[in-house]
Amino acid sequence: MSGVSEQHADELMRGARELGIELSDRRQQQLLAYLALLIKWNKAYNLTAVRDPDEMVSRHLLDSLSVVPFVAEAGQRWLDVGSGGGMPGVPLAIMFPERSFTLLDSNGKKTRFLTQVKLELQLANLEIVHSRVEQYRPATPFDGITSRAFSSLQDFADWTRHLGAADSRWLAMKGVQPDDELQALPDDFHLDACHVLKVPGCQGQRHLLILRRTS
Template sequence: MMAVSRHADELAQGARQLDVELTEAQQVRLLAYLALLIKWNKAYNLTAVRDPDEMVSRHLLDSLSVVPFVAAGGADWLDVGSGGGMPGIPLAILFPERRFTLLDSNGKKTRFLTQVKLELKLDNLDVVHARAEAFQPERPFAGIVSRAFSSLEDFAVWTRHLGDAETRWLAMKGQHPADELGALPADFRLESANALAVPGCQGQRHLLILRRTL
């Protein structure tokens, strides 16, 4: 119980530092998601972060750091290479009025994501077990987000068909990837590069927002 209380305090304080307003129900859901992540990680290897005390900052608060950029976007979002559900699940909890599709090619991870959807009753969440290149949605997404998924070039090439000229591609990165930006496909441009200050995270964090030009 002490760990749960400590995680709750860290989450609440970190959210305030990020200027993200959490309702009590959202905080309860985020902590329930964290508990499931800790439980399933032992068998499913969902994340390389093994210490539960690190997961609040490295996973929950890191995911919440992009909330203002998602708030400025449309209603239909795709989390590519979602893995253990970051940032898609925290974002789905924060934005119940929007739809989030979590895409991953690893069957164990999509089984975990489906379990989270059921246990947390996230009706605005869809889980898809497929490779990004093979996924064929009915319509383009308003926003496509990735967190440590691939190089910017691969992110753009593998998901090009999932968006259009109105789509915003959000790539969550560590250090500013100048070399990766130089390798962007000709039909993509950098709209903005944003340094993120994630409470409790020591390393650099950046969010790069891309657009298609053709």
């Protein structure tokens, strides 16, 4: 795989183990194939600000895998909003082939890349949607909605409330704990849980904030 080395493969397996995740050979191969596509397309499409392939295992793959336990305990239908280069949606779709993941982005270059990822990795459980989130109207609500550095918590809640149901979970991946954003949460949302994410190889803080609708 172009751009992907044995060092990347070792770092992925070692980091996944630190996260408590045992990767099968197939899942490891799919994650590395995704990384190879990300490296290749990033040169022309500017999919991610991380340009160094040596940083992408920790900052993209392992960062995405860090929320696996929290997705595992939730429902079957997931939406990744502002998916960009496909994080965390693509790694999660690889890890949970029995669940469905919709990746939404308003940038046509990024959705073209994601469509190529779906085809090359043969991810039948992946749907790619090119749309603004406010205009997206699926037939049924999602069990879980993820975002990674997409927007403020207030905007995340406001723009996606029509996409979830009373028992849905909103998973927002953040750097430092955004106390000011929590203060500005809409009245119909509340913080259900905040988890510190320890991502192998990542410098700086990582937090997962789980939001629920206030009944």
